[in-house]
Amino acid sequence: MTAVSPGFSPVELQQAARDHLWLHFTRMGGYAEAELPVIVRGEGCYLEDSNGKRYLDALAGLFAVNIGYSYGDEIGQAAHEQMRELPFYTNWSSAHPRAIELAATVAELAPGDLTRVFFVSGGSEAIESAWKLARQYHTARGERRWKAISRNVAYHGTTMGALSINGIPALRTPFEPLVPSVAHARNTNRYHRPPEETEEQFTRFLLDDLEHVIDAEGADTIAVVIMEPVQNAGGAFTPPAGYFSGVREICDRHGILLCADEVITGFGRIGHWFACEKYDVQPDLVTCAKGLSSAYASIGAVITTDKVMEPFLEEKSMFSHGITFGGHPVMCAIALKNIEIMKRDRIVDGVRENENMYRSTLEQLLELPIAGDLRGAGCFYALELVKDKETKEGFSDEESETLLRGFLSPQFFERGLICRSDDRGDPVVQISPPLIAGQAEFDEMTGIIGDVLTEASQRI
Ligand SMILES: Cc1ncc(COP(=O)(O)O)c(C=O)c1O
Structure with a gap:
């Protein structure tokens, strides 16, 4: 059999993987005998x-x-050109053209007034950054709000902040104590609801539940509500009619920021650049990653509004957060090419x-x-x-x-x-x-x- 990787035959790859590579979310013991x-x-x-x-x-x-997997030549060319021109520079106190171009491109695609873009390396970092941004936004406006509300069974990533936001007990429990404080509202799973319940009644039921969770936590302690437009974990839960406008209204009434986690739904999966468009919701923050580059690069982003950025525009103010690789020029060049391909095709x-x-x-x-x-x-x-x-x-x-x-x-x-x-x-x-x-x-x-x-x- 031909070697599939320089210096490693398929058998050697198996052995080296067993000896050295620790897979994510994988029962490694299962591969002691079985082929990986x-x-x-x-x-x-x-x-x-x-x-x-x-x-x-x-x-x-x-x-x-x-x-899909067939654009390696075209995207590789864009990465290659960027490597030659500027393989790396940061977005800390300076910028480079690809980050600027990508921010402008994403701002143009994002719905409504979501025009400010903060780059990260992936989905968990985007969630982590959105929560930190929400906390610091409220602090900058003289309010101490730190909590997040998300939904049961929702997955939002694995770094400590993002993990704490998850609504999946099996993922959370091994790492407790988690980052304070997160409470979970009901998700939009309708399958097990009473068959006679109308969509309108279901929406009301969900919104009452959210309101109840917010009240129980104390509305003035809550920084952000984080929800996927269509929740993946649990199985593609779509929102019932009126749900997101109701969530928006509740957040507005209590001064809470609304974050749409579009790590999966962003960049086309729901048939729109952002699923928020389909469900007609205007969040204050959007997190995205995977589809931004179609996974040809590790890049994600938090997209937000002038309203959220405003307190950070004062002369001595800043968002006290940064990641070395956030907005890496090669990752940005790849994401730009991905978006160009998505538009063209x-x-x-x-x-x-x-x-x-x-x-x-x-x-x-x-x-x-x-x-x-x-x-x-x-x-x-x-x-x-x-x-x-x-x-x-x-x-x-x-x-x-x-x-x-x-x-x-x-x-x-x-x-x-x-x-x-x-x-x-x-x-x-x-x-x-x-x-x-x-x-x-x-x-x-x-x-x-x-x-x-x-x-x-x-x-x-
Ligand atoms: C909705 C959602 N948010 C956040 C994440 C975390 O993204 P990442 O794995 O890039 O850290 C995921 C990952 O699957 C996700 O599905």
Whole structure:
């Protein structure tokens, strides 16, 4: 077999990985005997491993490779030119052209008055920075507010601040005590609500809950409410009508900043540059990362308004926060090229145009007895799995473990599909391919998921 990496045969890669590489969120013990997947190249929506096996990537890396894997030459050229011109300089007390151009480009794409851009290296840093910015904004205006409110089961990253904002107990508990203080409101999961509840009643119920959480914490202690427009963890929870305008109104009434975490939804996944546009919400802060460069670079950003920046424009005032690599010129050049490609190849329009096709293709899966609910928007879906469709009864923790980790994930992989079965809330299969996926890719995904779930149903 040909070497897939200089100096390492596939067998040597396996051994070196076992000896040296610590994988993220991975039960490393599971690979003591089993072969570790080593992905060596990508093209379009497909990946290839070190054994030459092809996979359809129904997860776009990690909800990130929005333009797919085939733009390496073009983006590599932009990175190369930037490397030659200026491989690095910081955004601390000075600037460089690519950061300025990217800030202006992002400001033009972001909805409404979101025109100020602070660059970071990824999603967790964006969340971390947004919380710090919110805290310092209130301090600068003479108010001591430090708390954040987010939602149950939401994932917002892993650094201590971002982790503290997460609403997933299993991720939080090992690292307690966390950063004070975060409280969690209900998320917009409608599947398990009473069937007779109208959308309007559901919205009211959620907003009352949020109001209750804010009251219990003390509204004047809360710096920021952080929510994804469509919540990923738990399975693509879309907001009911009127929800975000209600959240905006509550935040305004209590002087709380509203942050939309668009780390996944930003840059096209929902069929708009920012999902806030679709749901007609004007946040004070937006966090973004993955799609900003389609994951060709490690770059993220906090985007905010003149209102939030104003206290920092006074002569002796500054946001006391910075990251060496935030707005790295090569990362900015890559993100600029990514956005140019997305515009030129009409990637975001394409998601809107294909949305009905995506949904109707995936809806075929609802015929399976194990498939309870399909939800999501744009090119971002989740299929909730249930034991009993009539009663919507879910699986116990043990059953989830056996079904998801023990059967579904390895089976998808075995059949050439990279697709996540997730049990951070009720068990779901997440479907979020590169935004260039067409009918053929959706048919293939649906076929494989359907076959594997049919087998899973028979096992239950
Ligand atoms: C909504 C959301 N926010 C924040 C993050 C953290 O991003 P990163 O992994 O780049 O730190 C993620 C990562 O998946 C995410 O999905």
